[in-house]
Structure formats: C-alpha cells, structure tokens
Amino acid sequence: MSDVAAILKVMPVSPEIDLEVLKQAIENAVENDAFENITEEPIGFGLVALNVTIVVDDGEGGTEPVEEAIAALDDVQSVEVTDVRRLM
Template identity: 30%
Template sequence: MAKVMVLARIFPSEIGVDLNKVLESIKEKLPIEIKINDYKEEPIAFGLKALKVQFLMPEDFEGGTTVIENLASEINEVSQVEILMVSRI
C-alpha cells in the first residue's frame, strides 16, 4: 500500500506558546495509521513561530488531510492549520 507525505504548517494562537506541547498534543490525538516523520519550528514574523510538520499516512486513509487539520485545530493553542504539500511516496 502506498503512503503519502503531508506537509503542514501549524500556527499557534499567540506568541510564546510552547510549540513542543502543541506537538505532543497532536501526537496524542493522531490515529495509529498517521505518523509524524519530521518537524521543525519556522520563524514567521515579530517573534511568532509556527510548526512545520511532516506526516506520513496511508494513501487511502479515509478523510485524508482533513483529519490532520481537524485534530490540530481542536487544540486550544492552535489558531490555524495550513496544508502546504501532499506527495505520494
């Protein structure tokens, strides 16, 4: 079964949010089939940093990237989730 790599940018609700806690919250909510492959903090502007997260998931996963967007958006410290790229691997 093929997998897809999903690259997402996750914006915190405000400057100073602990992005490691946000990442841990995302990990706890992820379905077993979706894994975090890589992540990094990305400076945006005026001290605001976002998380850039690379997810791996089955190609035929029901709900697709909407699952990632919805579960990350449920976290109080997250203001916005942006899917940057989806690629079959």
C-alpha cells in the same frame, strides 16, 4: 492505494505559546503510525509556525482527520496543508 507524505503548517494562537507543549499535544493528537516529525519555521515578530510531517493513505479525505484533530487543540489558530507527495 499508496501512501502520501504531507506537510501541515500549524500556526499557534500567539507567540507566547510554549512550543514544546504544543508539539507534544500535536504528537498525541496524531495517530502514531501517521506522525513523522515536527520542525519550527520562524514567521516574524516572535511567532513560530510548526511544520508537521505526516504519512497517510492517499484515499479520499486523506489528511482531513489529522487536520481536524490538530485544529481542535486549544493553542492552534490554523492548520494548512502546504505540501503533499506520493511515496514510492
């Protein structure tokens, strides 16, 4: 099996959420060996999505544990996989 890089779009529950605190919570929720980085994506009306890049094994259910860990955070409304690419 090989590794894949996945981008997860994380939507906060409201524009009032402190993004720096949410970023830290996401980093803590994701295993250190899977986490790569987080970038901000303005959506509109003050809402900013976080694009979380992770590297996981391409086996069955690859991104599900990370998605579930992030979705369980209090300030997260939704988590969506937007891109998956095999690493060579």
